[in-house]
Amino acid sequence: MRRDVFQAIADPTRRAIIMLLAVGALTPNAIAENFDSSRQAVSKHLRILTECEILTQEQKGREIHYHLNAGKMKDLEKWLEQFKQLMAKRFDQLDTVLEQLKSKGK
Amino acid sequence: MRRDVFQAIADPTRRAIIMLLAVGALTPNAIAENFDSSRQAVSKHLRILTECEILTQEQKGREIHYHLNAGKMKDLEKWLEQFKQLMAKRFDQLDTVLEQLKSKGK
DNA sequence: TATGTTTGCAACCGATTGGTTTCGTAAATG
DNA sequence: CATTTACGAAACCAATCGGTTGCAAACATA
Numbered sequence A, B: 001m002r003r004d005v006f007q008a009i010a011d012p013t014r015r016a017i018i019m020l021l022a023v024g025a026l027t028p029n030a031i032a033e034n035f036d037s038s039r040q041a042v043s044k045h046l047r048i049l050t051e052c053e054i055l056t057q058e059q060k061g062r063e064i065h066y067h068l069n070a071g072k073m074k075d076l077e078k079w080l081e082q083f084k085q086l087m088a089k090r091f092d093q094l095d096t097v098l099e100q101l102k103s104k105g106k
Numbered sequence C: 001t002a003t004g005t006t007t008g009c010a011a012c013c014g015a016t017t018g019g020t021t022t023c024g025t026a027a028a029t030g
Numbered sequence D: 001c002a003t004t005t006a007c008g009a010a011a012c013c014a015a016t017c018g019g020t021t022g023c024a025a026a027c028a029t030a
Helices: A012-023 A027-034 A039-051 A070-103 B010-022 B027-032 B039-050 B070-105
Strands: A055-061 A064-070 B055-060 B065-068
Touching: A012 A027, A012 A064, A012 B070, A027 A039, A027 A064, A027 B065, A039 A055, A039 B027, A070 B010, A070 B070, B010 B027, B010 B039, B010 B065, B027 B039, B027 B065, B039 B055, B039 B065
Parallel strands: none
Antiparallel strands: A055 A064, B055 B065
8 A cells, every 4th residue: 555645635624624634633523524524534644644654643531633734745746856867857958049149159 | 527637637547647748748659668568558548637628639640649737637736625624623623622622731 | 553651530348446235353432 | 329421443335546558549650
């Protein structure tokens, strides 16, 4: 089973959960209140996100507080950065071509 | 059918294709050479990426050149930025709490 | 015109997804 | 001690995914 940040944020509900928990830790019930789907459905998403290590659990009596592990989002950030660098390099090459054309035009 | 950047980059092969095309446009055959899976499997990924408008097609005789539409990646960038802002705000609040504790300690 | 190449598309397949309902358990509450 | 509450886990389901093989069409080439 693939369990990474990319697969985690593919689902819109999970993205919303991440945003919710970015503000502060919440219990499954509190999270589920923000969605149309059942508590169990949300619970499944929480399980997936926990397996991805995007969330951590903190047991408090019979309640479980889900905390966001912001560090795990770095994987996504890194990939996006790598992509942007590749694109920047491409534009640099384009610039070189354009300059060569300009100097030839002289 | 959900067709957005998030779902597009969930698959590792598609992420690799995006990186490949970030360097320059390629034909399906040229792309498929970089992977173990069949040309048809790659073609399916290309279809999905095109439907997401991450790729554009340029017909050249019997060949099709797939170009990257870097602009579409902004959706991902925006979401990540929004997330990071939320986290930053949270840390600001934490700072406030810490400062209040400090001034009380005086 | 016959042949080979490049490509998309449809049919099929097992695995995975995201949801549901049901149940068990542990903690709080009366 | 009985009841309610919070939660995870399991069983089930239709839909989707990512792969395959086998076409057909369009273009290039001999």
